[in-house]
Amino acid sequence: MIIPIRKATDCSSSQISGNTEIMEIVDSSPLDKMFNAQKAAFMANPMPSAKERISHLKTLENGLMKYRKKLTNALDDDFGCRSEDESLLAEIIPAVENIRYIRKHVKKWMKPSPRKVGMLFQPAKAMVIYQPLGVVGIITPWNYPLYLSVGPLAGILGAGNRSMIRMSKNTPATADVLKNMFQEFFDEDHVTVMTGDEGSGSAFSGKPWDHLVFTGSTEVGRLIMRAASSNLTPVTLELGGKTPAIINDKFPMKEAVLPIAFGKIFNMGQTCVAPDHVLCPRLRINEFVEHFKKSVKKMFPTMLNNPQYTSIINSQEYERLQEMVADARSKGAEIISVNPAGENFENTRKMPVTLILNTTDEMKVMQEEIFGPLLPILPCDSLHEAVNFVNNRPRPLALYYFDYNQENIDYVLTHTHSGGVLINDTLAHVPQDDLPFGGIGESGMGQYHGHEGFLAFSKAKGVMMKSRINSGKLVYPPYGNIVHRLAYKLFLK
Template structure:
């Protein structure tokens, strides 16, 4: 009871703080509605320097939150893409900010058409727990580049990272420019109900619906980066070593706790055994041991660990064959929260691993007869955030591209499309809406303001009333045909 009272008191403080900062950012934006290129570049450089100055502390904080987060995974997937994203934005921001000239029909000449990219105002960002640094910094970079004020709600499941990131941002920016909000789920619910000028949420589809519902009350535009069951297709003729190695990397990275991790594999029925054998070899080469191997990341918390164990038990009870990959045959135990990567064979549609996004080191293998059968299998299900195809036949590659939908896609690789600075990142259907990263991030957080300009000479007067003149008939003759 006492703990509940304390939590309510803390939540109330966080919510009051959220409201106060939101109003301060709105006032600050009104006082400076169009920050210059120099201001925006300075803000990005300050952010970059802060990340470089504190990268070791941030990596350590993420490690503490996970109970074992590979240092190299944090550097590769959190720090490096954050820094590279800032560098890319700094190189291209001038051209992105330049007004875009558009065509003017002869009917309206002399005049000019331009699109100005205007900051939207105060942007809200809701960050998940799986990549707490990168999924906070990526949207922040785009928002600052577009000239906005930004409020960031960090996850309650990464308390060390969230507290440190708040301290770093407070030391780097005034709170009416960038502010970090911490707190439990009730604080996040209140945060999503603020009348932001744009709201970006990364997380589950179910919570994304709640966020969108709250945003709709304020007509706040949203970008939703959700998840889903991202398939990996093994083609009939790709070398199994190539496919298995790259899928193993994509699935084992962060112990599968990645929104674009391969969720299941579609494999030709006559190649399943060979794929499993090759996958086992490739995984063992990357992770010869698990328990004391700092390269192999733990599950974030006990709740998620138990959820994944429940998926395995459900599959086993319903007749699946589980292939546990534990090269050193260690006794991991629940205390480590390290879960061996487990392949699931003989799946059925009623298994939870075939219904829910797995978000962990469990990989079902689904056999198929023909490539068209694999394509139909994907198209019969909600559109995924990512799709992976492994095969070197260009006609097969194009067939999958043309006949499927997904937020993004890799051909003969996994995860890497997310790290491309000049590619948009986003979902479709159940996996989300909207895009960011690179130029698309700048555009997402900018209002595309159309401006039609005329000077002293007014050609429009030729179609003013009274109607029915010879000039009207001439205009109709040339422009209605």
């Protein structure tokens, strides 16, 4: 097969090619074969109708509903213990609701948007049409492998595109179930899943996608962006970071602690928007600790053999978290293990939630995204001090603020930058279908969900139409006639 194609390089290449040339495509791997098949299929149907898109979204929903038990079982297998309730609440229900929301609104979103034409260019009309991009790649992380593949996919399908999904090697069981689901419900030239060694990360990110979505660490995000730049591929990067939770001095501590504890324990803190650290009024830290212990005990009186208490994904992540605790302890931090039943977690990948007090900037827990059940508690003397602390660090994916005073809330909203903000709760802003989700700075770029997702995966093409009467001819050279003089007088007065 011979078609125009932009040259691609992988992550390790130092060359950047912006050339377009006619070259023969050799289907040398499953990745190449599927990519080329999707490109050809898109060219055969570059503008699916609203009816087609709604049908595709309904098919996706049907697949999830049929496979939901297999998916929750697979997630449990991959984590060693993944709460079925957490899988339903964090992955399947938000994915299904997102699909239904897009299905309900996509016909309206697809309509051309009329725009105004300047008086100088009348008579004419202008509009913006929303055109599918083509073939969109998705690189999925291990922490929410279902929601972070199907979530962007719903927006991609709603915008009329085709997609290939690269699953994490850390969740092989979930990847296999998703692959089987898509093989049953979709043609491979429409949606396909790459698992295991199929399409390595560097090869996948180096393809000339029409758009690439990546969720993962900031460090890897830089590599993805570098690989994508060789093809000038636009990217959406959702990268996480160190999400702060700020508690106002006058806020009821019990009401702040419970959602913070939930946000930290949910999926064992392996969430890009989990509270990473708490900025707590200095004189109320002991109060925070006591309420935190009570909140954890209420939710998880036992942990070790509790199927609702999720494990750390693998031994490598477990050891990383243990090293963080050891590093903090060796540098003078106070370590408080919240273990209501006093259980022994040796030889498991479960670990108790751990509060860390008296931290310093030299500790790993204050330098790296924690991504686990460790929670530094930092003393703070004023809201102004808390805001300065946030602003002096990389911009986070989320920010949580606990206060009922609207003036203070407005101050935080207007004086900090983050991907999103949630007032008086944690995590709940992510599955809101009518809110955009995405980072800023080191926490990412671009956004999707809802209408913003449709726009992200569409080309907003400006179109202007002239009628049989074309007034533009009146300003053609030679210049200096009465029309030019009149125009200058009218528009430059």
